[in-house]
Amino acid sequence: MQENDIKFLEDSFKKYYFEHFDLIHVPNRTSEREFGFQKFNSGMTRHISIKDDKELHLLLMKNIPSDVYCSNACYSFPDLPMSEKDWKEADLIFDIDAKDLNLECRKNHTISKCNECNEISTNAINCSKCNSIKLEKKSLPCKNCIDASKNEVSKLSKILTEDLDVQQNDIHVYFSGNEGFHVYVYNSQFQQLGSRERSELTDYIMFNGAIPETFGMKKFKPNRSLFPDFEEKGWRGRFSKEVYGSKSKRSKIISELITNGYSSFQKTLEDISGKIGAKIDPNVTMDIHRIFRLPGSLNSKSGLTKIFCNDFTKFDPYTEASFLSENSIEVTANCPVEFKLKNRKFGPYFNEKVSIPTYTAVYMICKKLATIS
Amino acid sequence: MLALGQDEIAKYPFLADAGQYLKDKGFTLEQFGTDPDLKSLVEKAFNRIEVAADGKIYHSDLIGDQASNQAALPREVFSFLLAIVLLKLSGMTTLIKRFALAEARRAEKYLEKDLANISDESKKQFAIRVIDDLFAVQIKKQDDFFVIPISDYLRHSINFHEREWKLINRHVEKGLVFLTPHETVRLIRKELGTYISSKIINAKTPPMISGFEEPVNKLISMSKKFATFTVTTGEYPPCIKHAIEILEKGENLPHSGRFMLATFLLSKGQSVEEIAPLFKNAPDYNERITLYQLNHLAGTSGSGTHYSCPSCEKLKTQNLCFAIPECDNIISPIQFGKKRF
Ligand code: SF4
Ligand SMILES: [Zn+2]
Ligand SMILES: [Zn+2]
Numbered sequence: 227m228q229e230n231d232i233k234f235l236e237d238s239f240k241k242y243y244f245e246h247f248d249l250i251h252v253p254n255r256t257s258e259r260e261f262g263f264q265k266f267n268s269g270m271t272r273h274i275s276i277k278d279d280k281e282l283h284l285l286l287m288k289n290i291p292s293d294v295y296c297s298n299a300c301y302s303f304p305d306l307p308m309s310e311k312d313w314k315e316a317d318l319i320f321d322i323d324a325k326d327l328n329l330e331c332r333k334n335h336t337i338s339k340c341n342e343c344n345e346i347s348t349n350a351i352n353c354s355k356c357n358s359i360k361l362e363k364k365s366l367p368c369k370n371c372i373d374a375s376k377n378e379v380s381k382l383s384k385i386l387t388e389d390l391d392v393q394q395n396d397i398h399v400y401f402s403g404n405e406g407f408h409v410y411v412y413n414s415q416f417q418q419l420g421s422r423e424r425s426e427l428t429d430y431i432m433f434n435g436a437i438p439e440t441f442g443m444k445k446f447k448p449n450r451s452l453f454p455d456f457e458e459k460g461w462r463g464r465f466s467k468e469v470y471g472s473k474s475k476r477s478k479i480i481s482e483l484i485t486n487g488y489s490s491f492q493k494t495l496e497d498i499s500g501k502i503g504a505k506i507d508p509n510v511t512m513d514i515h516r517i518f519r520l521p522g523s524l525n526s527k528s529g530l531t532k533i534f535c536n537d538f539t540k541f542d543p544y545t546e547a548s549f550l551s552e553n554s555i556e557v558t559a560n561c562p563v564e565f566k567l568k569n570r571k572f573g574p575y576f577n578e579k580v581s582i583p584t585y586t587a588v589y590m591i592c593k594k595l596a597t598i599s
Numbered sequence: 600m601l602a603l604g605q606d607e608i609a610k611y612p613f614l615a616d617a618g619q620y621l622k623d624k625g626f627t628l629e630q631f632g633t634d635p636d637l638k639s640l641v642e643k644a645f646n647r648i649e650v651a652a653d654g655k656i657y658h659s660d661l662i663g664d665q666a667s668n669q670a671a672l673p674r675e676v677f678s679f680l681l682a683i684v685l686l687k688l689s690g691m692t693t694l695i696k697r698f699a700l701a702e703a704r705r706a707e708k709y710l711e712k713d714l715a716n717i718s719d720e721s722k723k724q725f726a727i728r729v730i731d732d733l734f735a736v737q738i739k740k741q742d743d744f745f746v747i748p749i750s751d752y753l754r755h756s757i758n759f760h761e762r763e764w765k766l767i768n769r770h771v772e773k774g775l776v777f778l779t780p781h782e783t784v785r786l787i788r789k790e791l792g793t794y795i796s797s798k799i800i801n802a803k804t805p806p807m808i809s810g811f812e813e814p815v816n817k818l819i820s821m822s823k824k825f826a827t828f829t830v831t832t833g834e835y836p837p838c839i840k841h842a843i844e845i846l847e848k849g850e851n852l853p854h855s856g857r858f859m860l861a862t863f864l865l866s867k868g869q870s871v872e873e874i875a876p877l878f879k880n881a882p883d884y885n886e887r888i889t890l891y892q893l894n895h896l897a898g899t900s901g902s903g904t905h906y907s908c909p910s911c912e913k914l915k916t917q918n919l920c921f922a923i924p925e926c927d928n929i930i931s932p933i934q935f936g937k938k939r940f
Contacts, residue, residue, distance in 0.1 A: 390749060391774025415750040415774060422891065423753040430766040440768040459772050 230598045231591050232266045236290050238550050238588050239524055242531075243286040246549060249531065250522035252282050258300035258314065262517045263291035266526070272517065275305040292526035295517035298410070308515060315417040318424070319518060320431075321510040322378045323406035324371035331370040335563045336363055339594060346560045346577075346595065364593045366565040367405040372543060375406045379538070382409060382504040385431050389460050390414070401543045403525025403532040408518065425512045433461065433503030438491040441465050445488045453480045464502045469494065529588035545569055550585035557587045561595040607725060609672045610709040612679035613702065613795045614729070617802070620680065624673060631681060632810025640674060644681035645814040651701030652694055652821060656708075687804040688815045691822035699796030706791060707784050714745065714780035730783070734790050738783055745783045746775040755786045760870060760899050789872075836935035837921040838914055839863050846877055855909075855917045861896050862908040863932055871897055908933050 243250070253259060262272035263285070272295075276282050286294070297304065299316035325332070339346050340353035341360040352359045365371075379399055386392040391414075398410040416427065429435050438444070441462060442452035454462035456473040469483075470476045483491055510516065519525060519532045531549050535541040544567050559575035559582070566572070572586050579599055590596035608615050621627065631637045650657045679702070686695050713726035723740070730736050736755070738745045749771065756764045770777040778786065807815070835843075842860045845852045852860070857878070864874045871893040878889050898905030910931050914920045929935055 389771050389773075415748050419750055419753060422757045422894070423750070426753050426757055426766050427749075430771070433767065435762060435765045436767045437762050439763065460770065461767065462770075 227267060227591075227594070228597055234555075234598050235266060235292070235526075235529075235588060235591060238529070238584055239292070240287070240290045241551065242524060242549055243283070243290070246522070246531075247279070247283050249533070249549075250279075250282065250286070250520070252276060252279055253296060253521075255300050258302070258304060260297040260299070260301060260304040260311070260517060261285075261520075262295040263289060264293045264295075264526075265289060266292045273305050273307065292524075294520045294523040296520045297515070297517045299514055299516075313514065316514045318411040318414055318416045318427075319511060319516075320382055320409040320411075320504075321402070321406065321507040322375050322382070322409065322505065323402070323507060324367050324375045325365060325405055326507060327371075327374050327378065327505055329371060329374055331368055332365065335368050335371075335565070336365045337561065337563055337593075337595065338363055346562065348562055362594075364595060365405060366561075366563050366593070368565075371405060376538070376541075378505045379407050379409060381502075382431060382506060385504060386411060389430075390416075390427075399535045399538050400521055401530075401533050401535055401541065401547050403519060403523075403530045403547065404527045407535070408532070421512045421514050424514065425508065428506060428508035428511045431504050431506060432508065433495075433499040436461070436495045436499070438488055438495065441491075441495070443483065443488060443491040448484050450480055450484070453483075461502075465498070468498050468502050527592055529585065529592050548585050548589075550588055552583045552585070554581050555584055555587045556581050556599045557590065557596040558599050559590055559596040561590055561593075565589075605672045609675040610713075611706055611729065612676045613706070613798055615676065615680075617680045617683065620676060626677075628684060628805060628808050631677075632808045638810065640677045641681055641685075641811065641814060643674065643678040644685055645817065647678050647682045648685060648694060648698050648818065649821070651698040654697070654701070656701055656704045683799050683802055684805060684808075685811065685814055685818060686799060687802060688807060688811060689818040689822065690804070691818060692800075694818060694822045695799050696796055699799060700792045702795050703788065703792040706795075707788060711780050711784045714783060730787060733794055734787050736787060738778075741775075741777070744770075744777040745780065746777055747783070747786075749774055749776055752776040752778075752786070755790070758789060758872065760894075760897065834936045835863075836926065836932045837923050838911075838919050838932055841921050842919070843877065853917075856919050858896070858906075859909055859914060859917075859919055859932070861893055862906050865893075865897050866908055866933055871899070 257275065257277055259275075260272065261274040261276050261282075262270055263274075264270050274285075276285065285291075297316070298319045300314045302312035302314065304311060333348075333350060336348070336350060337346060338349055338353070338361040340356060340358055341362055342358040343353060343356045345353050345355040347354045350361075350363075353361060383394070383397055383399075386397060387394055392411050393413070396412045396414065398412070400408045400410070402408050416424070419427070441454055442449070444452070453476075454466045456466045456470060456476055457463065458466060466476070470479045483494070521532050521534060524531055529550055530543065530547040533543075533547045548568050556579060558577065559573070559580050560577045561573045561575045564571060564573045567586055567589060568583075570586075572582065575596075587596060587598075591598070603611075603614055608620070626637075631641055647657045682698065686698060710726050710729065713722040716722045727738055727740075730738055736747060736751050738747045740746075749766065752769070753766065756766070762768060766776070839860060842852055842856045845856070846860075860877070861874055864877075865871075871890060874893055875886070875889050878884055896906045908931055909917075911920060911922075911926065911929060914932070915922075920926075926935065
């Protein structure tokens, strides 16, 4: 990134941090958390300990970080190297990201930037100018992306509350600042679980590894009475609703399932896993030493804020997570895809000079689709 | 500490305080070595170890869960306590491990029976308390099942690799997992074995007792049978033997060698738990990491990708191959020793 672009981003980020201390707070058990941050064009600084909001705000003003992070884990010594931190427990966290959902709409709003010649196009396989296959992908997520991610969050919360006994008010959903959501679970029975146990939980939530016997199907002499009822709780109930469709079809479908046999049943389980399982990123949940973007901080992939979703169903990140100034600025934009921010349409821009609000300029510069003129 | 009745001590003798028990009954260890009437109990104890070493479960004089006669109860307990004394005097860890395992299996049967007991509530409550006291697992009765918090379930079930133990294949509701008595006890099997063996290992070794020399010597020679590493059953190819030797000597086996060994043994049907101890002597051994890596190779965690053993050709380039004539015409260590047509 060019120097004047960085300067512009830093100025905008600094202004945001200065004006929005109200949005940025240290989490509970502050002194047991590990903090970290990154500056534009430089590496990660980790293993920092912070004692309160004041110290955090000072760090923001002093360093003007591009990204700020905080651990979900609590340690005795958060500022020591990993092996000496003495891990105590960690909040359960889930990451749901539109890019992992295999959405049809993705190809319409994914831009490729050629690493060889900097050509920008919507061609996904190779550069339309020099044919290179070294492409950097930039996505400008659309409403469909957000709706699909929200749907996964809803599936996840249902499983959490119904099966795993998590209280609804202990589930906090944040927009990640780019293309998805981070779901935090507090005060659960899972706080002290290690990585392997959490990995089992993710398989449960994603509906991975189910065997036919669990749903009543046996290899030999299957017995109709073992198949789930429509009203059952947990996965057997979700299976029924997905596979039978309605209560009245139960009997007919069970006959079909038995006729088709065991391996076909296994295949059915794998097929429905994508529909009824919640599509979380299992690696994020398994990692008990990770640092996560701090709520209230800016995401340097977009200039949008990682923000708590007060009214999740109505939440629209592209209006509610954009806090940067309206002040106009002139940039050279090369963004062949149209996008919406704060209810305004922008683009497409084809390598042209345009005057746009700061929040839009930051959004495009963060995605390397514009530079300060 | 749990209050133990006669019956319970006979079923779960490892819960008793050995020294206290002998004192209460008015005996000293020395008497068992000399008194002709008591000497048969030392033989019984020896027999108990012998059966365990053979991988079988000691068949007790308890009928169902009642002693056949009042005298049988203390004999059960004495033979267990004396077996520990013999084991301590022999100092043979392999025997202790085998004995603990067999005793765990035996206790498992009683626990399961007690949990399922519908006519005697006190037996059930006792079993529930044993499980809670020893393993900090709180189980509760709910209809025909026992329920345990998901987090407790996971801590134990992750050591199992059969798919029916995956949480997804369990009846889960409101943060609880539903188990049958059999499954409840199966869940803590490993910990039960560990509990018993650590109790034996931590017990004080008494000085040699006159009259005990003969069974102790017999135990020492018996344990030689098990001295070689248990995984080396069947004829393994030289590359694998070589890798096992290096590890047993506590020398460093390169990553490629560990990968070969682990994938080979996994493909021979060994479980992650059986393989993990092989790496114990490695200079950089870390149990958690080893298990994690083995599970990864076995495809039981995360990605689900299952790794297979490298080809002989690949192993040659990694200097791991020590081909002998029997290696002719095979392309992977897996094929070693199989008849070819
Ligand atoms: S030929 Fe194959 S089996 Fe024989 S030592 Fe070499 S790698 Fe092992
Ligand atoms: Zn190019
Ligand atoms: Zn989209």
